[in-house]
Amino acid sequence: MSHLRVLICRVEDDETEQRTELVSLDLPPTGQRQSYHVLDDLEAQVERTGHQILRCLYELAWEELDAQAVRQYAAQQAPSSLMADGYATLQVACRFGTLQLRRQVCVQKATGRHVLPGNALLPAHYGMLTTRGLQEW
Numbered sequence: 001m002s003h004l005r006v007l008i009c010r011v012e013d014d015e016t017e018q019r020t021e022l023v024s025l026d027l028p029p030t031g032q033r034q035s036y037h038v039l040d041d042l043e044a045q046v047e048r049t050g051h052q053i054l055r056c057l058y059e060l061a062w063e064e065l066d067a068q069a070v071r072q073y074a075a076q077q078a079p080s081s082l083m084a085d086g087y088a089t090l091q092v093a094c095r096f097g098t099l100q101l102r103r104q105v106c107v108q109k110a111t112g113r114h115v116l117p118g119n120a121l122l123p124a125h126y127g128m129l130t131t132r133g134l135q136e137w
Contacts, residue, residue: 023056054096062101066118070104075116083107091128
């Protein structure tokens with residue numbers, strides 16, 4: 001017996017193209033169905049799984065953008081003046097559902113001020129954000 005699995009990997013942009021598995025999603029077993037609605041049931045199952053995959057990709061892509069923003073912010077500071085201090089989540093409503101996106105929290109050691117560099121990529125917000133794609137939908 002076998003089943004389908006979707007792997008999301010990070011691939012290094014060098015000659016090795018080393019892969020790091022980030023997410024592994026097993027699709028529900030299809031099994032033997034004796035139903036007039038087999039194609040409808042399969043379509044609904046694939047759609048649910050597809051949305052789950054898209055949510056994972058959205059979250060992972062955001063984490064990459066947030067990490068880039070942190071690196072850029074840190075490059076503008078003295079290297080020893082900044083310290084990572086966990087993550088804060090941002091609730092985002094999008095076409096793939098409601099997501100909790102992680103944003104790196106940094107602390108400026110001299111002042112104790114907390115900074116979320118990823119916020120520079122976002123519109124002004126107080127609470128949940130709704131994407132333009134969902135608004136237009």
